Amino acid sequence: MNDSKADGNDWAASSNRNTTRLKVWTAAWVLTTAIAAFGPKLVWDFATLPTIGAQLLNLGTGVGMIIATSRYVQGLDELQQKIFLQAGAITLGVGLVCGLSYDLLEDVRLISFEPEISHLVVLMCVTFLVGTIAGHRRYR
Protein backbone atom coordinates (compact mmCIF):
# COMPACT_ATOMS: atom_id res chain seq x y z
CA MET A 1 0.00 0.00 0.00
CA ASN A 2 2.86 2.35 0.78
CA ASP A 3 4.37 1.60 -2.61
CA SER A 4 1.13 2.40 -4.39
CA LYS A 5 0.78 5.54 -2.29
CA ALA A 6 4.23 6.55 -3.44
CA ASP A 7 3.15 5.83 -7.03
CA GLY A 8 0.15 8.08 -6.51
CA ASN A 9 2.25 10.89 -5.10
CA ASP A 10 4.72 10.40 -7.95
CA TRP A 11 1.88 10.61 -10.44
CA ALA A 12 0.50 13.81 -8.91
CA ALA A 13 3.96 15.38 -8.75
CA SER A 14 4.76 14.26 -12.28
CA SER A 15 1.43 15.63 -13.52
CA ASN A 16 2.15 18.99 -11.89
CA ARG A 17 5.63 19.05 -13.44
CA ASN A 18 4.20 18.30 -16.89
CA THR A 19 1.62 21.08 -16.49
CA THR A 20 4.28 23.58 -15.40
CA ARG A 21 6.58 22.52 -18.26
CA LEU A 22 3.74 23.01 -20.77
CA LYS A 23 2.92 26.46 -19.33
CA VAL A 24 6.57 27.54 -19.63
CA TRP A 25 6.90 26.27 -23.22
CA THR A 26 3.60 27.87 -24.22
CA ALA A 27 4.62 31.22 -22.71
CA ALA A 28 8.00 30.97 -24.47
CA TRP A 29 6.30 30.19 -27.79
CA VAL A 30 3.92 33.16 -27.44
CA LEU A 31 6.88 35.41 -26.60
CA THR A 32 9.00 34.20 -29.55
CA THR A 33 5.96 34.52 -31.84
CA ALA A 34 5.61 38.16 -30.78
CA ILE A 35 9.35 38.71 -31.38
CA ALA A 36 9.17 37.04 -34.81
CA ALA A 37 6.06 39.06 -35.75
CA PHE A 38 6.97 42.51 -34.44
CA GLY A 39 10.77 42.43 -34.16
CA PRO A 40 11.51 42.98 -37.89
CA LYS A 41 9.30 46.07 -38.06
CA LEU A 42 9.82 47.60 -34.63
CA VAL A 43 13.33 46.59 -33.55
CA TRP A 44 15.76 45.68 -36.34
CA ASP A 45 14.17 47.26 -39.44
CA PHE A 46 13.71 44.04 -41.43
CA ALA A 47 17.42 43.09 -41.35
CA THR A 48 17.58 39.56 -42.80
CA LEU A 49 19.82 37.81 -40.26
CA PRO A 50 17.89 38.70 -37.06
CA THR A 51 14.63 37.98 -38.90
CA ILE A 52 15.79 34.49 -39.86
CA GLY A 53 17.08 33.99 -36.30
CA ALA A 54 13.75 35.06 -34.81
CA GLN A 55 11.83 32.73 -37.15
CA LEU A 56 14.10 29.79 -36.31
CA LEU A 57 13.79 30.53 -32.59
CA ASN A 58 10.01 30.65 -32.94
CA LEU A 59 9.99 27.37 -34.87
CA GLY A 60 12.27 25.67 -32.33
CA THR A 61 10.19 26.88 -29.41
CA GLY A 62 7.08 25.65 -31.21
CA VAL A 63 8.61 22.18 -31.52
CA GLY A 64 9.43 22.31 -27.79
CA MET A 65 5.83 23.23 -27.01
CA ILE A 66 4.53 20.33 -29.12
CA ILE A 67 6.82 17.88 -27.30
CA ALA A 68 5.74 19.33 -23.93
CA THR A 69 2.08 18.91 -24.96
CA SER A 70 2.71 15.30 -25.96
CA ARG A 71 4.35 14.56 -22.60
CA TYR A 72 1.56 16.37 -20.79
CA VAL A 73 -1.08 14.19 -22.48
CA GLN A 74 0.91 11.00 -21.83
CA GLY A 75 1.08 11.97 -18.15
CA LEU A 76 -2.69 12.40 -17.79
CA ASP A 77 -4.75 9.58 -16.30
CA GLU A 78 -7.05 7.59 -18.58
CA LEU A 79 -10.21 9.66 -17.99
CA GLN A 80 -8.33 12.92 -18.51
CA GLN A 81 -6.85 11.51 -21.72
CA LYS A 82 -10.34 10.57 -22.91
CA ILE A 83 -11.64 14.10 -22.24
CA PHE A 84 -8.60 15.59 -24.01
CA LEU A 85 -9.06 13.25 -26.99
CA GLN A 86 -12.77 14.07 -27.36
CA ALA A 87 -12.15 17.82 -27.10
CA GLY A 88 -9.26 17.50 -29.59
CA ALA A 89 -11.40 15.53 -32.05
CA ILE A 90 -14.19 18.13 -31.95
CA THR A 91 -11.63 20.92 -32.36
CA LEU A 92 -10.04 19.18 -35.35
CA GLY A 93 -13.42 18.74 -37.02
CA VAL A 94 -14.57 22.29 -36.34
CA GLY A 95 -11.21 23.66 -37.48
CA LEU A 96 -11.27 21.71 -40.73
CA VAL A 97 -14.92 22.25 -41.64
CA CYS A 98 -15.22 25.89 -40.55
CA GLY A 99 -11.71 26.75 -41.78
CA LEU A 100 -12.39 25.55 -45.31
CA SER A 101 -15.86 27.11 -45.40
CA TYR A 102 -14.45 30.40 -44.11
CA ASP A 103 -11.74 30.31 -46.77
CA LEU A 104 -14.38 29.72 -49.47
CA LEU A 105 -16.49 32.68 -48.39
CA GLU A 106 -14.17 35.18 -50.04
CA ASP A 107 -13.80 33.08 -53.20
CA VAL A 108 -17.59 32.97 -53.69
CA ARG A 109 -17.81 36.67 -52.79
CA LEU A 110 -19.96 36.30 -49.70
CA ILE A 111 -17.45 38.35 -47.70
CA SER A 112 -15.36 41.24 -48.98
CA PHE A 113 -12.37 40.87 -46.65
CA GLU A 114 -9.57 38.31 -46.77
CA PRO A 115 -10.02 35.47 -44.22
CA GLU A 116 -7.53 35.71 -41.35
CA ILE A 117 -5.82 32.61 -39.94
CA SER A 118 -6.03 34.20 -36.49
CA HIS A 119 -9.84 33.94 -36.61
CA LEU A 120 -9.52 30.19 -37.15
CA VAL A 121 -7.01 29.90 -34.29
CA VAL A 122 -9.37 31.73 -31.93
CA LEU A 123 -12.28 29.51 -33.04
CA MET A 124 -10.20 26.35 -32.42
CA CYS A 125 -9.07 27.59 -28.99
CA VAL A 126 -12.63 28.39 -27.95
CA THR A 127 -13.87 25.04 -29.30
CA PHE A 128 -11.18 23.13 -27.39
CA LEU A 129 -11.97 25.07 -24.21
CA VAL A 130 -15.71 24.41 -24.49
CA GLY A 131 -15.06 20.73 -25.35
CA THR A 132 -12.79 20.31 -22.33
CA ILE A 133 -15.24 21.98 -19.95
CA ALA A 134 -18.13 19.89 -21.35
CA GLY A 135 -16.04 16.72 -20.92
CA HIS A 136 -15.23 17.52 -17.30
CA ARG A 137 -18.89 18.30 -16.60
CA ARG A 138 -19.98 15.01 -18.21
CA TYR A 139 -17.79 12.94 -15.90
CA ARG A 140 -18.30 15.05 -12.78
Add this chain to the structure above:
Amino acid sequence: MNNRLKVLRAERDWTQAQLAAELAVSRQTVNAIEKGKFDPSLPLAFKAARLFGLSIEDIFQDDAGR
Protein backbone atom coordinates in the same frame (compact mmCIF):
# COMPACT_ATOMS: atom_id res chain seq x y z
CA MET B 1 -20.66 -1.82 -15.59
CA ASN B 2 -21.38 -1.86 -11.85
CA ASN B 3 -18.69 -1.70 -9.21
CA ARG B 4 -18.24 -1.84 -5.44
CA LEU B 5 -15.47 0.74 -5.32
CA LYS B 6 -17.41 3.18 -3.15
CA VAL B 7 -18.35 0.47 -0.64
CA LEU B 8 -14.81 -0.90 -0.45
CA ARG B 9 -13.44 2.60 -0.02
CA ALA B 10 -15.95 3.39 2.71
CA GLU B 11 -15.08 0.16 4.54
CA ARG B 12 -11.50 1.37 4.77
CA ASP B 13 -12.58 4.90 5.64
CA TRP B 14 -10.67 6.35 2.72
CA THR B 15 -11.55 9.56 0.92
CA GLN B 16 -11.75 9.68 -2.88
CA ALA B 17 -8.53 11.69 -2.87
CA GLN B 18 -6.75 8.97 -0.85
CA LEU B 19 -7.97 6.23 -3.18
CA ALA B 20 -6.99 8.34 -6.19
CA ALA B 21 -3.47 8.71 -4.77
CA GLU B 22 -3.27 4.94 -4.25
CA LEU B 23 -4.34 4.28 -7.84
CA ALA B 24 -2.25 7.12 -9.32
CA VAL B 25 -5.24 8.79 -10.95
CA SER B 26 -7.15 12.02 -10.36
CA ARG B 27 -9.94 12.28 -7.77
CA GLN B 28 -12.34 13.04 -10.63
CA THR B 29 -11.53 9.67 -12.19
CA VAL B 30 -12.30 7.80 -8.95
CA ASN B 31 -15.57 9.73 -8.65
CA ALA B 32 -16.55 8.96 -12.27
CA ILE B 33 -15.79 5.24 -11.79
CA GLU B 34 -17.77 5.09 -8.54
CA LYS B 35 -20.77 6.73 -10.21
CA GLY B 36 -20.56 4.35 -13.15
CA LYS B 37 -19.92 7.17 -15.60
CA PHE B 38 -16.52 5.83 -16.64
CA ASP B 39 -15.27 2.26 -16.98
CA PRO B 40 -11.63 1.82 -16.01
CA SER B 41 -9.07 0.14 -18.25
CA LEU B 42 -7.97 -3.42 -17.46
CA PRO B 43 -4.63 -2.29 -15.93
CA LEU B 44 -6.45 0.17 -13.63
CA ALA B 45 -9.00 -2.48 -12.67
CA PHE B 46 -6.13 -4.88 -11.83
CA LYS B 47 -4.48 -2.16 -9.77
CA ALA B 48 -7.70 -1.60 -7.80
CA ALA B 49 -8.06 -5.35 -7.29
CA ARG B 50 -4.49 -5.62 -5.97
CA LEU B 51 -5.04 -2.66 -3.68
CA PHE B 52 -8.15 -4.18 -2.09
CA GLY B 53 -6.78 -7.74 -2.16
CA LEU B 54 -9.69 -8.96 -4.25
CA SER B 55 -10.26 -10.27 -7.76
CA ILE B 56 -11.48 -7.94 -10.49
CA GLU B 57 -14.85 -9.75 -10.53
CA ASP B 58 -15.28 -9.00 -6.82
CA ILE B 59 -15.11 -5.28 -7.57
CA PHE B 60 -16.47 -4.88 -11.10
CA GLN B 61 -19.54 -6.64 -12.49
CA ASP B 62 -20.72 -6.57 -16.07
CA ASP B 63 -24.36 -5.47 -16.40
CA ALA B 64 -25.00 -7.88 -19.25
CA GLY B 65 -23.77 -10.85 -17.23
CA ARG B 66 -26.27 -10.35 -14.44
